[in-house]
Amino acid sequence: MMNIDMRTRKSPMQKLDGRTKLIALSVIFVLVLLFSHPAYILALLGVVMVIWWSAKLPLQTIKDLFKYFLVIAVIILVVQIFFYPGQTELIRLSNPVPAIGFSGFITLEGILFGVAMVLRLVVIMIVAPLMVLTTPLPELMLALVKLKIPYRFAFIMTTALSLLPSIQSHAAIIQQAQLCRGITYDTAGKFFTKLRASVALLVPLILGSFRDSQTLEIAMSSRAFGAPVKRTFLLDSQFSKIDYLILAVTIAILVTGIVLRILGFGVY
Amino acid sequence: MSALVEFNNVTYTYARSTKPAIEDISFSIEPGEFVALIGPSGAGKSTLCYCFNGSIPQLFNGSMSGNLNIAGCDPFEDDIPVLAQHVGLVVQNARTQLFNVTVIQEVGFGCENLGLPRPVILERVKQALDFVGLSGLEEREPTALSGGQQQRLAIACVLAMDPEILVLDEPTSELDPIGAEQVMDVIARMNQELGKTILLVTHDMEFVTKYASRVMLLNDRRLIMDGTPQEIFSKVELLAQSRIRPPQVCEVAEGLRQLGYRLDPLPVTLDDMVQSLKVLRHG
Numbered sequence: 001m002m003n004i005d006m007r008t009r010k011s012p013m014q015k016l017d018g019r020t021k022l023i024a025l026s027v028i029f030v031l032v033l034l035f036s037h038p039a040y041i042l043a044l045l046g047v048v049m050v051i052w053w054s055a056k057l058p059l060q061t062i063k064d065l066f067k068y069f070l071v072i073a074v075i076i077l078v079v080q081i082f083f084y085p086g087q088t089e090l091i092r093l094s095n096p097v098p099a100i101g102f103s104g105f106i107t108l109e110g111i112l113f114g115v116a117m118v119l120r121l122v123v124i125m126i127v128a129p130l131m132v133l134t135t136p137l138p139e140l141m142l143a144l145v146k147l148k149i150p151y152r153f154a155f156i157m158t159t160a161l162s163l164l165p166s167i168q169s170h171a172a173i174i175q176q177a178q179l180c181r182g183i184t185y186d187t188a189g190k191f192f193t194k195l196r197a198s199v200a201l202l203v204p205l206i207l208g209s210f211r212d213s214q215t216l217e218i219a220m221s222s223r224a225f226g227a228p229v230k231r232t233f234l235l236d237s238q239f240s241k242i243d244y245l246i247l248a249v250t251i252a253i254l255v256t257g258i259v260l261r262i263l264g265f266g267v268y
Numbered sequence: 269m270s271a272l273v274e275f276n277n278v279t280y281t282y283a284r285s286t287k288p289a290i291e292d293i294s295f296s297i298e299p300g301e302f303v304a305l306i307g308p309s310g311a312g313k314s315t316l317c318y319c320f321n322g323s324i325p326q327l328f329n330g331s332m333s334g335n336l337n338i339a340g341c342d343p344f345e346d347d348i349p350v351l352a353q354h355v356g357l358v359v360q361n362a363r364t365q366l367f368n369v370t371v372i373q374e375v376g377f378g379c380e381n382l383g384l385p386r387p388v389i390l391e392r393v394k395q396a397l398d399f400v401g402l403s404g405l406e407e408r409e410p411t412a413l414s415g416g417q418q419q420r421l422a423i424a425c426v427l428a429m430d431p432e433i434l435v436l437d438e439p440t441s442e443l444d445p446i447g448a449e450q451v452m453d454v455i456a457r458m459n460q461e462l463g464k465t466i467l468l469v470t471h472d473m474e475f476v477t478k479y480a481s482r483v484m485l486l487n488d489r490r491l492i493m494d495g496t497p498q499e500i501f502s503k504v505e506l507l508a509q510s511r512i513r514p515p516q517v518c519e520v521a522e523g524l525r526q527l528g529y530r531l532d533p534l535p536v537t538l539d540d541m542v543q544s545l546k547v548l549r550h551g
């Protein structure tokens with residue numbers, strides 16, 4: 001018979017209800033914004049890494065993500081270290097340069113703030129794929145709907161996610177076709193050559209997805225999308241004991257976090 | 269009893285177009301008919317298909333005149349989900365109409381939207397997949413299927429909603445011969461076994477003579493011929509004007525006619541031809 005039961009998977013993360021994951025990961029998101037002390041954020045990063053490991057996801061994915069992030073991280077760090085208006089002077093470099101807002105010395109606050117900022121982004125960058133990589137899109141949509149997000153919105157969001165790979169492969173095909181006609185994407189090329197090539201890629205991509213989106217709209221309404229009745233969901237998912245346990249722990253952590261923050265911990 | 273589908277003087281002009289894409293179209297279709305819609309590309313065939321379930325005028329900003337009756341519904345008034353229960357529209361490119369992650373989700377999508385009870389949906393999905401020969405692929409990704417399988421899946425998706433009319437826009441144009449045969453077989457069986465009314469857009473005249481009971485020829489936005497395959501394919505010159513090549517059997521038969529052979533009605537399939545020649549020979 002047809003298998004609609006989604007609870008036949010390997011990693012513990014995949015057995016959880018989508019709602020549990022959405023809620024738990026949102027709490028991490030909130031906590032990471034709540035605290036500004038690098039030590040606290042580092043602790044959260046540890047938690048996230050443990051979750052990643054327990055989800056049996058490859059570390060390579062994280063490495064790939066950070067190849068691009070490294071440059072941004074360095075920029076953020078430099079800007080914060082040099083320009084954060086702190087008090088605790090650590091190293092004096094020069095006289096103040098008011099024209100560019102540089103005080104002339106590096107402060108402890110600047111370093112802490114820069115590091116915290118980078119760590120925050122790291123956590124957020126790991127949390128988002130955690131959700132998507134451990135949750136099939138229909139389950140993600142079901143979770144959103146069960147959390148009272150309107151179906152139409154949930155559908156469009158998850159469908160957009162599911163179309164990403166096809167847009168990527170479409171881009172690859174266009175690039176191939178353009179290579180044949182002499183438009184290059186040579187990384188060593190001049191800035192304007194690259195810019196022109198990117199425009200040459202984007203135009204057919206956007207036109208193509210526009211055309212597709214109209215056919216998609218027709219195809220969707222032809223299958224009664226948006227009918228004014230209560231929709232049935234073939235897929236279903238219930239909270240299990242583990243879901244309740246994790247939700248309880250999550251809420252406890254959130255409350256603890258808020259209390260700590262009110263008492264003045266986790267900031268500097 | 270009135271016809272299942274009626275078009276009366278229907279004209280549609282897309283937004284930002286100066287001339288209509290279809291003009292002054294009138295015809296009616298009775299329940300159970302198998303109608304082939306032929307014509308050169310750009311003639312307005314897809315546009316006409318969109319009129320069947322209200323996609324035109326409701327999803328486009330163009331202007332429309334005339335009046336229509338589609339299984340008792342009015343595409344000007346009734347919402348597309350209402351029309352979709354009477355008309356299953358399979359649009360020209362099968363890939364773009366598959367957007368779910370599994371075959372079972374894909375086929376269930378329409379019935380889910382209609383809010384049918386879960387057991388009913390499961391039963392309908394099973395029957396539709398059986399009918400198009402895709403049982404066993406329930407958990408597969410639609411985009412991972414072959415072109416012919418995707419096309420049959422797209423048909424199953426609308427079939428599951430149990431419409432009385434199916435409109436299929438060039439379902440075989442991108443398929444290899446075997447894939448195309450399989451798709452055509454599904455369409456023919458929907459007509460014969462399930463009694464569905466079919467409107468099939470195709471460029472394959474062999475399929476037309478093999479399956480259709482009626483042919484409509486659209487050229488340059490107008491309906492210029494409407495009749496049985498015999499009637500249509502004997503008008504060799506009109507067909508040539510529309511850049512349509514009749515099936516080879518018809519060309520041969522028409523040539524024989526002009527040589528004085530009395531072939532009446534015009535044979536449109538090889539079997540017809542053999543039969544007619546036998547009759548001629550034996551008196």
Ligand SMILES: Nc1ncnc2c1ncn2[C@@H]1O[C@H](COP(=O)(O)OP(=O)(O)O)[C@@H](O)[C@H]1O
Pocket residue numbers: 282283285289307308309310311312313314315316
């Ligand atoms: N979305 C659209 N907007 C404007 N014009 C269109 C649109 N779709 C089709 N047309 C025009 O309408 C005419 C008929 O097109 P179509 O119905 O797709 O023909 P066919 O399916 O027979 O090839 C063509 O001239 C085409 O350029």
Ligand SMILES: [Mg+2]
Pocket residue numbers: 313314315360437
């Ligand atoms: Mg067309």
